Amino acid sequence: MDRTPSEGLLAGDRRALGRAISAIEDARPEAAGILQDVAGKAGTAHIVGITGAPGSGKSTLTSALIGALRATGRTVAVVAVDPSSPLLGGAILGDRIRMVEHALDEGVFVRSVAARGHLGGLSRTTAQVVDLLDSVGFDVVLVETVGSGQSETEVMHLAHTVVVVTAPGLGDEVQAIKAGVLEIADVFVVNKADSPFAAKTTRTLHDALGDASDGWTQPIIETIALDGTGITELMQAIDAHAAHLGDDVRRAATADRALRQLAAAAADALEADLLASDSEGVADLALEVSSGRIPLDEAARRARHLLE
Numbered sequence: 224m225d226r227t228p229s230e231g232l233l234a235g236d237r238r239a240l241g242r243a244i245s246a247i248e249d250a251r252p253e254a255a256g257i258l259q260d261v262a263g264k265a266g267t268a269h270i271v272g273i274t275g276a277p278g279s280g281k282s283t284l285t286s287a288l289i290g291a292l293r294a295t296g297r298t299v300a301v302v303a304v305d306p307s308s309p310l311l312g313g314a315i316l317g318d319r320i321r322m323v324e325h326a327l328d329e330g331v332f333v334r335s336v337a338a339r340g341h342l343g344g345l346s347r348t349t350a351q352v353v354d355l356l357d358s359v360g361f362d363v364v365l366v367e368t369v370g371s372g373q374s375e376t377e378v379m380h381l382a383h384t385v386v387v388v389t390a391p392g393l394g395d396e397v398q399a400i401k402a403g404v405l406e407i408a409d410v411f412v413v414n415k416a417d418s419p420f421a422a423k424t425t426r427t428l429h430d431a432l433g434d435a436s437d438g439w440t441q442p443i444i445e446t447i448a449l450d451g452t453g454i455t456e457l458m459q460a461i462d463a464h465a466a467h468l469g470d471d472v473r474r475a476a477t478a479d480r481a482l483r484q485l486a487a488a489a490a491d492a493l494e495a496d497l498l499a500s501d502s503e504g505v506a507d508l509a510l511e512v513s514s515g516r517i518p519l520d521e522a523a524r525r526a527r528h529l530l531e
């Protein structure tokens with residue numbers, strides 16, 4: 224008997240997994256069924272976000288981290304979020320080449336996810352892909368994203384542990400770490416520690432950081448991703464953060480991921496209903512907004528009631 228796509232997925236079929244991710248990315252109808260079939264199985268993976276300025280070495284670091292995690296026997300999935308900027312188009316190919324050393328390893332799965340559509344689209348697609356990878360049993364899911372812009376910060380909400388990467392020579396180091404990213408970081412990496420300016424970067428970062436919060440002091444780890452220096456320390460810092468979080472926080476993060484997906488789907492449904500509505504009330508409301516009589520957020524609340 225043929226297996227359904229989801230059975231193949233749960234049995235660890237890589238091609239089924241690749242196809243399922245494509246279905247999610249393209250928001251094809253079968254995606255909903257796939258996600259439903261694996262629902263309830265998520266919640267065991269440790270989700271690690273890796274963000275930071277372009278060129279800081281995130282992909283090289285991710286590849287090195289895969290090696291360190293595999294050496295401990297854990298399986299690893301990587302989601303590289305492509306900001307879909309033509310300027311960065313080459314970076315994705317670079318990522319693939321960099322991670323190719325793990326291509327034949329059954330315990331490793333690497334996938335780029337393209338950012339398409341509106342702002343919420345990136346985080347939703349990524350959330351669903353992360354859920355899927357969690358559900359099919361990967362021990363660790365690494366999510367690499369360029370640390371700029373709102374949607375990338377959103378993506379980081381998916382992670383249990385956020386690693387922010389900087390490197391000397393990117394200009395003002397603290398500026399290179401965008402406001403907002405500083406706060407969400409659980410672990411800092413100063414990569415390219417082979418540079419004579421690395422110590423200064425570490426010092427600057429150290430001075431910019433606040434006190435410990437929730438009993439966790441953000442460690443700063445110096446690494447040379449190219450030769451593996453500091454990678455074990457980085458893995459240990461990530462593991463220490465996982466231990467610090469405990470299972471309750473991880474469960475809460477899984478629930479938060481579900482809530483974000485629900486909110487995004489609800490917003491989509493409302494949008495579709497509004498655009499399809501032939502209610503005069505809705506049309507009047509739009510006019511009131513365009514003439515400036517009602518603020519948009521207030522109109523949005525009223526619109527929701529009109530459709531009920």
Ligand SMILES: Nc1nc2c(ncn2[C@@H]2O[C@H](COP(=O)(O)OP(=O)(O)OP(=O)(O)O)[C@@H](O)[C@H]2O)c(=O)[nH]1
Pocket residue numbers: 275276277278279280281282283284311314317369414415416417418446447448449450
């Ligand atoms: N000297 C030195 N170069 C490094 C190190 N780590 C990475 N690089 C180099 O830095 C460049 C950028 O590395 P990537 O891993 O592509 O950086 P990234 O942050 O993933 O870049 P984007 O995905 O484009 O944002 C590459 O040429 C790497 O070989 C390091 O520790 N030392």
Ligand SMILES: [Mg+2]
Pocket residue numbers: 281282283314318367
């Ligand atoms: Mg990269």
